Amino acid sequence: MLSDQSARVVRATLPAVGASLGTITEVFYRHMFEERPELLRGLFNRANQASGAQRDALAGAVAAFATALMEHPGERPDAVLGRIANKHASLGITADQYTLVARHLLGAVAEVLGDVVTPAVAAAWDEVYWLMANALIAMEARLYAEARVEDGAVWHTMEITERHEETPDAVSFDLGHPDGSPGGAFVPGQYVSVQAQLPDGAYQIRQYSLSTAPGRETWRITVKRERSADGRVPEGEVSSWLHANARPGDTLQVSLPFGDLLLPEGDSPLLLASAGIGVTPMLAMLEHLATVSPERPVAVVHADRSPVHHAHRLELSERVAQLPNASLHLWYEVTDHPDAAGDHVNEGWADITPISPAPGTIAFLCGPLPFMKTVRTDLLAHGLSPRDIHYEVFGPDLWLSK
Structure with a gap:
């Protein structure tokens, strides 16, 4: 040392x-x-x-x-x-x-x-x-x-096979190899990098979680269009370019999957807490659990602006419903929407207090940094061990700098 x-x-x-x-x-x-x-x-x-x-x-x-x-x-x-x-x-x-x-x-x-x-x-x-x-x-x-690649040799060409408008600001893309071969193995919770060539000729790279479970012929990513503070003018260079230009049949340079927000084996209770586009790795985890460990206890917490802004809202409910020992807890800032009704829907900021996670629960967090810090603090107060609380951020990891 x-x-x-x-x-x-x-x-x-x-x-x-x-x-x-x-x-x-x-x-x-x-x-x-x-x-x-x-x-x-x-x-x-x-x-x-x-x-x-x-x-x-x-x-x-x-x-x-x-x-x-x-x-x-x-x-x-x-x-x-x-x-x-x-x-x-x-x-x-x-x-x-x-x-x-x-x-x-x-x-x-x-x-x-x-x-x-x-x-x-x-x-x-x-x-x-x-x-x-x-x-x-x-x-x-x-x-x-x-x-099983040479150092740095992580890039390959993938083709957009499908595009789906999930919300006004989120679109998903199914990605496959041009030769029709399967997307390849990964662990639920991992992400890929996507490279885009922008109008000025620059290449910019962003990371997106794989939002379906392994074993499918294609991978899926979901891209939220980042906007400026006034909420009107697109701000994210790559997300705006993908929303405006990426269509089925187009190709993208995509990396192999990486990331350390990895769903563990075993039967320990799980808590999956997300906000906004942070729901994407949780969808992959839930789909995978339905196949390999459907009886595992899982509490799912998601926070969003409103049901309209909640990407993959119906899919999240369906994934939770496939697990007999899973519960869903939704928190919306605005609930004046027909789809905001239900026993699992709450108004305001996410609160894990009603869930009362048991000691030994393994928690996974993904979303804006203030959301994750608040949830982590609450989980520690409920007796969870710091080693059992894992998180993922996209872009610079500012957790240690604040």
Whole structure:
């Protein structure tokens, strides 16, 4: 793990580095994109760069990793990195790219902190970076090996076989191989990356959960069109492009499935809590449970603006109805709609109190970060173990940065 000498230096400089991480990551991305502008147009999410979300996520991950090294010096904090490794694998990141990141990230530390970065300080933080990078490289290599592909070789061409308008802002696409071969195996809860070429020639990549169970001939993704704050002008580059342009017969570059929100085997009670488009991995889990473990106790909680905005609303009810020991709890901000009636429909924000999940329940969360943090806090208050609460976010993982 971290050497004793470096540990002393990192412990002494962590407050200064931590306080400046936002500026450090800003300088890092600026210089890296100046040298390699194609990375911003073909790999990194331009919207997240513009908003600062990616910088915040990187800063949070580095701070969490360094802090964990200090608090548990005998361990490598791989748990902090699992979600990042899966995201990187879905993008086809390879080991050589970490050298480029090291040069610009450590250069940004020196530029921002100036004389504070002595040779000893630079060496200590170089050690921290490579502990983190090598852990990610090893995890990603293992993911590629499990997928039986060369490192980074995750992309293949898939054809849109069907398109369905789910809500005014959500559309689903069935994806198959052009030669008619099956989509391929995955674990319920995983996602794929989708690459789109936008009108300005840039390639942008986004992740979408697979929203049906394994074993079908095709995969399905559901894309919510992201809108600006006023709710009128489309904001999401890729989601808007897919809504406007993607039709049956078109092809897309799609990655192999990755992600660590994985439905576990066994008979432990489950709680699936989602909001908005976060319902998609839950649909895959529920469909899979109906085949492999229909008697398993499952509580399903979903929150949305209204029934009209609830993508796959009827399908969710049908999936729950297939499981004799499952219950459905819907929460809508607006319930003045004919489909908002029923014993399982509630008005307002999601509340798990009526469910009273038993200790030993394994919970899966997917949706906006404030929703997931609130539900997690409530679950902990009900006695669930932190290790049994799992979550998925799309885009930068800001959980550690707030």
